[in-house]
Amino acid sequence: MDVKIERLRESLKISLKGELDQHEARGVLMRFGELESQALPARCVLDLSALGFTDSSGIAVLLGLERRVRDAGGELTVVNIPPQARRVFDAAGLSRVMRFE
Amino acid sequence: MRPINEMTLTFPARSVNEGFARLAAAAFAAQLDPTMDELGDIKTVISEAVTNCIVHAYPDTLGAVRMRCRIYPDGRFEATVADSGVGIADIEKAREPMFSTGGAERSGMGFTIMESFADSFTVRSRPGKGTTVRFTKRISPRAKK
Numbered sequence: 380m381d382v383k384i385e386r387l388r389e390s391l392k393i394s395l396k397g398e399l400d401q402h403e404a405r406g407v408l409m410r411f412g413e414l415e416s417q418a419l420p421a422r423c424v425l426d427l428s429a430l431g432f433t434d435s436s437g438i439a440v441l442l443g444l445e446r447r448v449r450d451a452g453g454e455l456t457v458v459n460i461p462p463q464a465r466r467v468f469d470a471a472g473l474s475r476v477m478r479f480e
Numbered sequence: 481m482r483p484i485n486e487m488t489l490t491f492p493a494r495s496v497n498e499g500f501a502r503l504a505a506a507a508f509a510a511q512l513d514p515t516m517d518e519l520g521d522i523k524t525v526i527s528e529a530v531t532n533c534i535v536h537a538y539p540d541t542l543g544a545v546r547m548r549c550r551i552y553p554d555g556r557f558e559a560t561v562a563d564s565g566v567g568i569a570d571i572e573k574a575r576e577p578m579f580s581t582g583g584a585e586r587s588g589m590g591f592t593i594m595e596s597f598a599d600s601f602t603v604r605s606r607p608g609k610g611t612t613v614r615f616t617k618r619i620s621p622r623a624k625k
């Protein structure tokens with residue numbers, strides 16, 4: 380799985396490309412760990428347009444990222460969620476605790 | 481009803497096999513000409529079931545995971561995913577949303593997702609013996625091209 384982290388002028392954009400499962404989740408969480416040491420912009424966007432697949436491992440990844448961003452005083456918005464991922468997140472009621480667009 | 485085709489795969493409970501298992505199941509199910517959504521549902525349930533064997537069943541050993549897929553003349557896809565691991569003492573409790581014995585990397589939503597993505601879903605387990613999940617997914621007939 381490819382994790383791209385881009386610092387734009389006033390926001391942070393994270394893009395995931397590939398399939399997200401328990402096997403891939405470790406690497407993704409490690410990349411998110413890099414964010415810890417940096418000051419985060421208030422606005423963070425997670426772009427899932429190239430997410431080919433996710434299972435429940437993705438739920439923990441999203442919740443972990445949301446918490447990290449919130450602890451740094453920012454807000455996370457998840458954009459471009461493909462249908463398969465949307466069905467997984469909906470089954471878990473994730474849209475009630477996170478901002479989807 | 482007798483299956484018109486079936487396949488069985490056995491592989492060690494290594495996380496790299498999660499992707500392999502769902503792709504293999506999807507390739508087999510392709511014989512029923514499923515839609516992208518139906519294929520996505522099958523891959524999701526397989527991924528959850530196989531991941532549970534890998535994460536939960538074998539805490540101290542590297543055991544085996546057995547996946548059997550079948551298709552039926554009425555357009556049903558059926559799969560069982562089985563391990564010979566630690567088993568589940570209280571299945572009802574394990575199936576509750578957000579129940580997990582895993583850590584922060586688990587959300588406890590696996591069974592809930594399997595239940596909502598499959599048409600029928602059952603869990604059999606015996607502590608010390610292992611766990612088998614079985615599910616079916618009906619593939620809607622499509623006009624012949």
Ligand SMILES: Nc1ncnc2c1ncn2[C@@H]1O[C@H](COP(=O)(O)OP(=O)(O)OP(=O)(O)O)[C@@H](O)[C@H]1O
Pocket residue numbers: 435436528532533535536537563565566567568574575579580581582585586587588589590591592611
């Ligand atoms: N194959 C198995 N062997 C032993 N225990 C299992 C097995 N499958 C599930 N369990 C038990 O059932 C619990 C619930 O499983 P479920 O898949 O719903 O959640 P999870 O795996 O903990 O988290 P998630 O699937 O969201 O990553 C697990 O935490 C584990 O205790």
Ligand SMILES: [Mg+2]
Pocket residue numbers: 435528531532589590591
């Ligand atoms: Mg699980």
